[in-house]
Amino acid sequence: xxxxxFQANSLNKPPLAERMRPRSLDEYFGQERLLEEGGVLxxxxxxxSISSFILWGPPGVGKTTLARIIATKTDxxxxxxxxxxxGIKEIKAVMAEAEAFMNLExxxxxxxxxxxxxxxxxxxxxxxxxxxxxTIVLVGATTENPSFEINSALLSRxxxxxxxxxxxxxxxRIMRSALALPExxxxxxxxxxxxxxxxxxxxxASGDARTALNSLELAAKLASKRGKDEISEAxxxxxxxxxxxxxxxxxxxxxxxxxxxxxxxRNSDAQASLYWLARMLEAGEEPLFVARRLVRFASEDxxxxxxxxLTQAVxxxxxxxxxxxxxxxxxxxxAVVYMALAPKSNAVYTAYKAAAQDALNMMQHPVPLHLRxxxxxxxxxxxxxxxxxxxxxxxxxxxxxxxxxxxxxxRKYYVPKPRGFEGKIAKALKEI
Numbered sequence: 146x147x148x149x150x151f152q153a154n155s156l157n158k159p160p161l162a163e164r165m166r167p168r169s170l171d172e173y174f175g176q177e178r179l180l181e182e183g184g185v186l187x188x189x190x191x192x193x194s195i196s197s198f199i200l201w202g203p204p205g206v207g208k209t210t211l212a213r214i215i216a217t218k219t220d221x222x223x224x225x226x227x228x229x230x231x232g233i234k235e236i237k238a239v240m241a242e243a244e245a246f247m248n249l250e251x252x253x254x255x256x257x258x259x260x261x262x263x264x265x266x267x268x269x270x271x272x273x274x275x276x277x278x279x280t281i282v283l284v285g286a287t288t289e290n291p292s293f294e295i296n297s298a299l300l301s302r303x304x305x306x307x308x309x310x311x312x313x314x315x316x317x318r319i320m321r322s323a324l325a326l327p328e329x330x331x332x333x334x335x336x337x338x339x340x341x342x343x344x345x346x347x348x349x350a351s352g353d354a355r356t357a358l359n360s361l362e363l364a365a366k367l368a369s370k371r372g373k374d375e376i377s378e379a380x381x382x383x384x385x386x387x388x389x390x391x392x393x394x395x396x397x398x399x400x401x402x403x404x405x406x407x408x409x410x411r412n413s414d415a416q417a418s419l420y421w422l423a424r425m426l427e428a429g430e431e432p433l434f435v436a437r438r439l440v441r442f443a444s445e446d447x448x449x450x451x452x453x454x455l456t457q458a459v460x461x462x463x464x465x466x467x468x469x470x471x472x473x474x475x476x477x478x479x480a481v482v483y484m485a486l487a488p489k490s491n492a493v494y495t496a497y498k499a500a501a502q503d504a505l506n507m508m509q510h511p512v513p514l515h516l517r518x519x520x521x522x523x524x525x526x527x528x529x530x531x532x533x534x535x536x537x538x539x540x541x542x543x544x545x546x547x548x549x550x551x552x553x554x555x556r557k558y559y560v561p562k563p564r565g566f567e568g569k570i571a572k573a574l575k576e577i
Contacts, residue, residue, distance in 0.1 A: 161362035162355040164329045165322065166210050173214065175207060175315040175354075176308055186306060195219050197276050197283040199261070199291050199300075202308025205353030208286040209259060211308075216255040221282065222246055226258045236271045243281050254281050261285030262294030269299045276302050310352025317343050319354050320361050331365050338376040345378060349385045360385045399430070403438055406481075411446050415485040422481050426474050436462035439480050450490035450565035457483045488565030496559035503553065510550035 158164065167173040170180065170190075180187055189195050195215060200208040216223040224239060243254035256272075258264070275281045276299070283303065287294060291305050311319075320343050323330040338361075346364070350357035361376075363384040368376045402425050409417035425435060440462060443454040457480045464476035519529035534544035547554055561571040 160359055161323060161331065162205075162358040165319065165326075165358055167207070167214065169217075170214055173207065173210065174318050175311040176211070179306055179308060185304065190215065190218055195221070195255070195282050196304060197281075197302060198304040198306055199285045199287060199295065200306050200308055201287050201289075201291055203288055203310055203352065205350070205355035205357075206308045206311055207354065208308060209257070212255070212257045212284045212286065215284070216257075219255070221253050221255040224254055224256050226256055227260070233268055233271050236268065240271075240275050240280065243275065247280055253279065256281045256283050258283065258285045260287065262287045262289040262291070266296050269296050273299060273302070311354055312352070313344065313347050316347040316350060316352070316354060316357050320346065320357060323358055323361060331362065334365065334369055336365050336368055336374060336376055342376055342378055342381055345381050346385070349381075402430075403435070406435075407438065407442060407446075410442060410481060410485045411489065413485055413489065415482050418481045418485045419478060422478060426470075426477070432465045432470055432473055432477060433462065435477055436465050436480075439477070439484065442484060445494045446489055446491055447484060447487050448490045448493035448567065449570055450492075450562060450567040451487035452566060454484050454487050488567070490562040490564055490567045492559060492561050492567060500558045503556070508552070510552050513547070513550060515546070516548060 173180070178184075186198075200211060202208055213223060215221075222243075224243070226235075226239060239256065243256065246252065246254055261269075272281075272283055276283050285291075285295070285303070291300055291303075295303070317340070320338075323332075324336065324338060325332045327333040343361075346357050346360050349360060360381070361384075364376050364380040367380040367383055368374075371380075373380075402421055406418060406421040406425065409421055422435065426432060436458070439458040440455070443458040447454040461473075461476040461480035465473035468476075514528045515530065515532035515534075517524070517529040519525040524530075532546075534546045536542055536544050538544070549556055561567045561574060563571055
């Protein structure tokens with residue numbers, strides 16, 4: 146009976162996430178920092194004077210919903226615009242309607258553009274005159290960093306509000322509401338769910354309310370079909386096969402995660418390093434991208450403090466190329482743990498950087514004559530190679546001979562750190 150009742154009521158209904166979309170700020174959970182009393186957005190709403198802005202945040206945190214609530218509270222006309230399906234022709238048509246609406250009713254149009262980062266420069270520029278003269282309030286939503294995706298002319302005319310992933314508590318409140326509410330939610334079926342079960346959904350959803358609600362709805366359908374009055378862990382695991390790892394190989398998250406991995410290894414935190422590596426690989430990151438970064442790290446942050454780090458990194462890269470994935474994950478994990486625990490030194494990195502600065506920014510000093518080869522008689526006659534001292538002719542294997550240009554005599558680029566093998570190098574340099 147429960148099964149047929151559930152199926153009958155779910156026919157032709159929008160997904161739970163759409164039905165539960167908040168209609169006012171009272172129903173809106175999350176983004177407390179953005180909506181706090183006295184904040185910029187709250188003040189704009191209180192005064193009823195909205196300027197154009199961008200809502201930047203991950204999927205499922207309420208960007209579209211918040212924009213709709215703002216339109217309602219400010220008595221503005223709402224026009225939704227897709228950056229995926231619209232071009233400059235459609236933009237101009239919407240702008241003409243907005244101008245007519247402004248002249249007729251003295252009310253502004255809130256033009257909501259989802260995925261605004263998908264517009265090219267010409268399309269974005271088409272908004273400029275209408276934003277400047279106040280015909281429209283442009284509200285863009287994006288999951289990508291506006292600094293990289295919105296052209297500077299338009300971005301300079303917009304405020305940017307950063308939206309965060311929803312907290313565990315916010316997701317629990319949203320799901321509890323869905324369980325309790327009839328019609329909009331699934332309350333009419335009187336299904337119970339423990340906090341542990343709801344927390345399991347929340348952990349899978351990773352701060353995304355849409356994912357959480359749609360997973361809850363599917364789990365509820367499974368429980369109802371089985372004649373249960375409570376959603377169990379079994380239904381949750383059937384509804385959500387695995388955690389949804391948010392990742393965009395071309396987006397900001399890609400760079401945030403590799404940055405987290407790099408900085409965790411640098412800080413000798415093997416546990417965090419393994420976690421960030423797993424986050425990237427399990428989400429589908431190109432393993433050779435990770436391997437290349439580890440090779441770079443071995444020279445940049447470890448260097449001669451543990452020379453084997455470069456060998457480990459190159460071996461891991463070759464292993465990934467040779468055996469592929471998923472077996473190659475362990476080779477990368479081994480390299481990551483080795484490098485996290487290895488002594489660190491950036492002496493080679495800073496040395497090369499300083500040498501490059503001199504090479505690029507100073508006069509191109511000629512190679513001293515005694516360091517030049519003399520393959521021809523003329524070269525020998527003009528002094529090429531004259532005064533060169535062959536290091537192996539000396540007892541210590543080193544000649545008393547200046548190898549830098551005269552103008553750079555005494556320059557010190559490489560200054561070894563006292564850590565690991567580089568400590569021995571420091572001692573040897575001192576003796577030299």
